[in-house]
Amino acid sequence: MINGFRITKPGILLLIGLFFITIIIAPYIAPFDPTDVKMGDRLKPISLEHFFGTDHLGRDVFSRILAGAQTTVGTSFLVLAISLLIGVPIGLVSGFVGGRLDRFLMRFVDAFMAFPDYIVAIILSGLLGPGIFNLVFAIVMVKWIGYARLARSTVLTEKQRDYILIAKVNGVGPMNILRRHMIPHVLGNVMVLATLDAGKIILMIASLSYIGLGAQPPIPEWGAMLNEAKAFFYNAPHLMLIPGLSIMVIVLIFNLVGDYLRDHYDVKNQNGGK
Known part of the structure; x- marks a missing residue:
């Protein structure tokens, strides 16, 4: 629940379905080429021909918003996937094996956690230079840590359960314990x-692209679109409002989905608080 609004299972499926469908078909429903420059059409207002108007280079903003969704959201999924592939196995092994390996890995993790995520990401992006791949690397370096710590803490908790001790007494191997008991909980x-x-x-x-460390022109990306539009805010405020609202809506959708999943996997909630 978020501020009194509870999302239901049909609602969550509808949100996810509409979101992914829009991302997938974006190139096919875009009315114009998002990178096509037409100086004769620059800064046109919202109309039936250009749903969100045009930018300072005459590019259709609606088409760029659709293409930017693939860039911004697609990049975030790539970052998530890589972070999970790195962090979860490290956390599983660290928590399950314990001992010196656990202490070594956790000291390495603690070193990264000594600084705020954004600061580290900005420093790494600045050192590597602008670009999508450098941006992905920089964010992954600060995001895998949370998944490693979460997986480790879950494994440490489950290791103390009676069923794990019984499985060990019955001769169940470590790999089978990880696969059948630890991973599902994690x-x-x-x-x-x-x-x-x-x-x-x-x-x-979006924020790193806004300051020039992410996607570079002419790649459409919501943060970069905000940066390009700031010089024309007084004459064409929609150029900043539309990508800003797009970011806000997508973040809200993910927060609603996460809130639903948190309630769904809340053991106390499922058991009536017992």
């Missing part, structure tokens, strides 16, 4: 964190 928590984190990653990608 996945639920990771899904919640990943969904909530997606909105934060989108904001991070």
